[in-house]
Amino acid sequence: MASGNKSIFRTKSIEAMLSESGKGLKKVLGAFELTMLGIGAIIGTGIFVLTGVAAADYAGPALVLSFVFSGIACSFAALCYAELAAMIPVAGSAYTFGYVGLGEIWAWIIGWDLILEYMVAVAAVAVGWSGYIVTLLKAGGITVPAALCNPPGQNGGIVNLPSIIILGIIMLFLIKGVSESTKLNNILVLIKLAVVILFIVVGVGHVNPANWHPFFPYGVNGVFTGASIIFFAYVGFDAVATAAEEVKNPQRDLPIGIIASLLVCTVLYIIVSAILTGMVPYQQYHNNAAPVAYALQQVGINWGSALVSVGAVCGISSVLLVMTFGSTRILFSLSRDGLLPTVFSEVHPKFGTPVKSTVLVGVITMALSGFLQIGRLAEMTNIGTLAAFCVVSASVIVLRKKRPDVKRPFSCPGVPITPAIAIVFCLYLIYKLPHFTQGVFVVWVSIGFVIYFIYGKSHSIMNFEEQK
Template sequence: MEQHTARPPGRTGFAASMLRRKPVEAFVDEGGVGQGGTLRRTLGLTQLTTLSIGATLGSGIFVILGEAVPVAGPAVVLSFVLAGITALFSALSYAELAGMIPLSGSSYSYAYATLGELVAWVCGWCLVLEYGVSVASVAVGWGQYLNELLQLAFGVAIPDALSQPPGDGGIVNLPAIAVVVLAMFLLLAGAKESATANTVMVLVKVVTLVLFCAVAFTAVRAGNFSPFLPMGLAGLSAGGAKLFFSYIGFDAASTAGEEARNPQRDLPRAILLSLGIVTVLYCLVALAAVGALPWQQFDGEQAALSHVLTTIVDNKLWAALLAVGAIVAISSVVLTVLYGQTRILFAMSRDGLVPKALSKVDPKSGTPRVNTVVVSLFVGLLAAFVPLGKLADATSIGTLFAFGLVNIAVLLLRRRHPDLPRTFRAPLSPVTPVLGVLCCGYLMFSLDVATWIVFGCWMAAGLVLYFCYGVRRSRLATREAA
């Protein structure tokens, strides 16, 4: 077994400090105990599963379908399957590591145990980008669906000045602030309470999508599926690349490792079960949508599901119900992704890489209150005043980078610690982790140059912060000095 030492053998000085690894045993021994208190283990399998579903099943299915159908045609159904299989490679790796290292840090902790402190910091910084900016982007979308519902129900809408950020024709996005503040108060109430609220919201959005399928299937015409592959296999794979980002969020359960009652058993199950449920729902919705409407009519339609319903049914009630479902769906995403962001920062703070206040746990609620308020204020201000643009696109790179590191971590831990207990083992390893790395790399390099520039600037800022603060305040550095 690897000893609790921070310095890799044969290395000294500053370079060694960046390569020091946190032993797996140290993660397990911590068991959720931070310098500021202990998180409470209150979440069961159902709550962990709905946590991942809540983070995954959001605005993507309501919007991104309209972008993928013109690329893939009716074969978009298979594109969802292809994207799901791509996500599965990384999900299997997440499931194995979540059972081994059941803590809040998710891929940040896995990288710390295998690739060293600097890579772990970069991974954690990527997750800050992924979670923080993506939840701000989703909060902006919440206001758009709220306006759609108000127009359908009452014929009114919130003025652009109060529903758009500066640069997009407005002054402040008040609906975005509102949904973030609502999520913040739910999180401050406690993990169990927020998980219960999320479970209710997940049920509402699943029922909404099932109702959409029930209505759309009544209008399905066999001719709408012909030709099935109008753009060929290239269109099928291009659609899969676009749709992969509808699966981002399945790893949310891994951020709840310290609040799960039985993490070794339930975390792997929750990750894989949530991915399976989401994939089935996506395929059913896509099948109903392209069967009810010729695929050519999806071009340029952002709200694809609303477009289908308003075209096939002469009744605003169904469109209004879909808007309600979208509002609930996005609320759930804001809640669960905000939760994941706070737990990752909790783990980084406990390791000394960010200020200690972020790992202080409130004794009454069992939640990191300062952490939650700081993250919520940052996200709320970002959503209210900043046009996200390419910055939101950069979250895709951050996510894929973290996924790739998780697959590498599985390979390294299989080699370094073959005898450590594993409640789940990724099948066909090393084939599946290697495929996971390759798929993540392919999708990263398919993104445009502007997105890479934004990502590079974010990484540069993160490295400055690490070398000015984290590298010397790391708890592993303290152990070395002792």
């Protein structure tokens, strides 16, 4: 069952993983729902918020190339995810793949890392959702008091109530069941895709090529720094892999969901960033939290600006739904393996969902978004995802060597070159991130090591497997 009796690098066999898979979780998802989950997680804050910041402060019109670079880096990683997700259709995503390929300590660290990444992302995105909804309500004549839509210490705030309310609603949807949650997600994704396409159709006629000069205001280096910042825009396609145990035909549908959602989003990102920087000089997006709506306003299309705001609310809501879902499934997997208390892997007999995991994630994200100024912590999601991509890519190489006998319904092309390229791309983007982000990552990982050696190593179900 395991490699090394008490080794921190002991691995779990694929057969053991598959034998645990699907106990209690309902299988309700197909390729369409998975693709929509991926788009739901990817298109949101990245396109409606971060495009402006990255253009103004990091890349200028060359932001288009930043998206191309990030998209390529993600594509190599996505091919690795597709192989492992089809081969090991078990909840937990990078955590599960790391456990089978690299060993328990790597799996724990990446699982611990992903929990932080998802929860901080959810909290940060909820604050963005709150900003959009407060603006929309104001346009409709309803003013939310500053004390109730800002955290303590910001503009006289006491609590960011809208962000707490939306996360409470999402928690209830996820408790009720995955089927209901994906139906809501499908509707939200269709609305935001319609809004993005509307922006492309309306905006392309207002592009002034003069705004693309100079194309490299921050130099070529700005393209790569921009890529490391807007990588946040791609965080989420790994959430498709966290749903593995709830998929009806995982061997066929998981690779389709992962690759299709990434391709659709990359194409849309490249087109939108080109139009955005062509409509309005990139400098004007500095500190602008709603660049798409702002660009339409500047060219006199106010009705389009209002529609984009509605689309942004829907888009960001679906990000919250999918990212919260992802964090609950990773917590569920860590708990089921004994690395965290097993109470969080209990599945509700009626709803078929891990209710206690969902409530814990809901409460923590509500507290973070309601009472903290997230600020630079949002950048933590980038380094967490990049580290996860490295672990997944390395696991593909290791498992091709160690377990060539296992059936691979989808094979990543060009192994070991493809996963090696993914690792190099991701390590380079980690290197380009701010030092603050790298520092927080080191602190969080250090806390993870302490928890593993105090609790996880002795409670791991691998200890009991080894006694058999």
